[in-house]
Amino acid sequence: MNSADLGRRVGVPSTALFTDQYELTMVQAALKAGTADRRSVFEAFTRRLPEGRRYGVVAGTGRVLDAVENFHFDDEMLAFLRDQNVVDAPTLDYLADFRFSGDIWGYPEGEVYFPGSPILRAEGSFAECVLLETVILSILNHDSAIAAAASRMSSAAGGRGLIEMGARRTHELSAVASARAAYIGGFDTTSDLAAGFRYNIPTVGTSAHAFTLLHDSERDAFRAQVDSLGRDTTLLVDTYDVTAAVRTAVEVAGTELGAVRIDSGDLLLVAHRVRQQLDELGATDTKIVVTSDLDEYAIASLAAAPVDAYGVGTQLVTGSGQPTCSMVYKLVARATSADPADPLRPVAKKSLGAKTSIGGRKWAARRLDEDGVAEAEVIGTGPVPPELAGRQLLVELVRGGEVVAREPLDAARERHIAARAGLPMSAMQLSRGEPVLPTEYV
Structure with missing residues (x-):
């Protein structure tokens, strides 16, 4: 062992x-x-x-x-x-x-x-x-x-991926404990590196809106990320116009693009539109990750959406109320x-x-x-x-x-x-x- x-x-x-x-x-x-x-x-x-x-x-x-x-x-x-x-x-x-x-x-x-x-x-x-x-x-x-909230979210997710990302919404030490408890309750990964280091929980993370805003264009930001992290990275597509961003993402990364992340808007509607657009562009294996103040009820409401993974922060580390x-x-x-x-x-x-x-x-x-x-x-x-x-x-x-x-x-x-x-x-x-x-x- x-x-x-x-x-x-x-x-x-x-x-x-x-x-x-x-x-x-x-x-x-x-x-x-x-x-x-x-x-x-x-x-x-x-x-x-x-x-x-x-x-x-x-x-x-x-x-x-x-x-x-x-x-x-x-x-x-x-x-x-x-x-x-x-x-x-x-x-x-x-x-x-x-x-x-x-x-x-x-x-x-x-x-x-x-x-x-x-x-x-x-x-x-x-x-x-x-x-x-x-x-x-x-x-x-x-x-x-935290584990009880995570369990409810895991049940609602129905086997889809769950990412714990609540570190910035709680005390720095409770963030580590929260990631650990969430993993027990059914979450798959965490964004918190201290939790990954201490408890060997798989960690994930790519970029935030600030990275897109740093560059002169969205294309430049996507190119920089793909050049550094590879085509299987996850590109954040809702900084400006989602439809234009998805098109640019596939142009930059190709149909091998790993995933796109949506962090705002009507997630049910946007996810369907993005899935259709990705498929039409030939990126049929590109996954969709959604974030934005999710809880178990929001996750359940997205059961019919073409979503592959959910990122949950605030509601998780506060025990969903x-x-x-x-x-x-x-x-x-x-x-x-x-x-x-x-x-x-x-x-x-x-x-x-x-x-x-x-x-x-x-x-x-x-x-x-x-x-x-x-x-x-x-x-x-x-x-x-x-x-x-x-x-x-x-x-x-x-x-x-x-x-x-x-x-x-x-x-x-x-x-x-x-x-x-x-x-x-x-x-x-x-x-x-x-x-x-x-x-x-x-």
């Missing part, structure tokens, strides 16, 4: 301060009370899917593993915490030696999930598990939202000591409204109907029913503080394709609806 397939992790800084202050102050108080080492179980889950969504997509697991592996406090961080009086001296001593030594289980990356699904479970001492809360949630909430999954990370069980023999006791928040949770260390399985199609997400805290034993969803990710489940990004991408294919057909509907699978507690 090529190590680049797993993502380049060299030079990754500590993630220990990607957290909220109250994580550290809870540790301080628990250390003083003598409860910090109590064996504990935390679970990440969501009480509901984003409004109207029919399924969620687990993404960010690989980044969570990186974050756990790199969660340590260096001298400069400890000095900051000391100077700002964030925690006391005994807590600083504890943090100075901190490394997560517990276990983590979770849904494998690319899997789908539903309300209540125990997407990730961390087990260890209270102190070490609670310290990971914020960084785990920030990664899973962001990446899973749902930029977070509202996942939470809750203590669901704890013992009265660090002794592994000490039984775990279920605990749960019991508050007014919708913010209640269900206690107990959980398993999850997906029940299938007689045709092999998923029909329910089954979650329990007791013995797993024999008929579901082979359908359990959680896999071991970290054992005794050591990551045991790294995998190529393509494995998560392929897993998502299979998981989505196993859902009822109504999961692919873009109209608003309830989760396609009910969650059953046993």
Whole structure:
């Protein structure tokens, strides 16, 4: 296996301060009370899917593993915490030696999930598990939202190519994470070179309108691009007049022209006209790429258009209107000591409204109907029913503080394709609806 397939992790800084202050102050108080080492179980889950969504997509697991592996406090961080009086001296001593030594289980990356699904479970001492809360949630909430949007767009595209190109529409670091999540959700390539470098995602890109405007004529711009990048390049044809540009593009590149890109106008109408013109000019193999503020609904509306690939930016990196999954990370069980023999006791928040949770260390399985199609997400805290034993969803990710489940990004991408294919057909509907699978507690 090529190590680049797993993502380049060299030079990754500590993630220990990607957290909220109250994580550290809870540790301080628990250390003083003598409860910090109590064996504990935390679970990440969501009480509901984003409004109207029919399924969620687990993404960010690989980044969570990186974050756990790199969660340590260096001298400069400890000095900051000391100077700002964030925690006391005994807590600083504890943090100075901190490394997560517990276990983590979770849904494998690319899997789908539903309300209540125990997407990730961390087990260890209270102190070490609670310290990971914020960084785990920030990664899973962001990446899973992007992957869900990407999955919807991939479904709408119906097998046509998808290019992630949202780097200029979000924070530079979230752009890289977005490209990764989009690839898991079904996108084929990215324009972001940092994502290509870090995660080995295929990268693409040719030119923008500025390149055409730089030259004295559109023909000069096309000639410069073809001379440099070859006849199979993609020429942007809507800077001035699309019809004239397509004609010029074929004259310059010949019928071997790779593709033309359309970035404005009535994309359905223009795509049909451009396809007809290309065919009449003999460029029957030249592909058409469309961009311009696309989302899953716009992509679906172009299903009848002769489009070969879609480039998506803003709507993708903002989760197509749902930029977070509202996942939470809750203590669901704890013992009265660090002794592994000490039984775990279920605990749960019991508050007014919708913010209640269900206690107990959980398993999850997906029940299938007689045709092999998923029909329910089954979650329990007791013995797993024999008929579901082979359908359990959680896999071991970290054992005794050591990551045991790294995998190529393509494995998560392929897993998502299979998981989505196993859902009822109504999961692919873009109209608003309830989760396609009910969650059953046993």
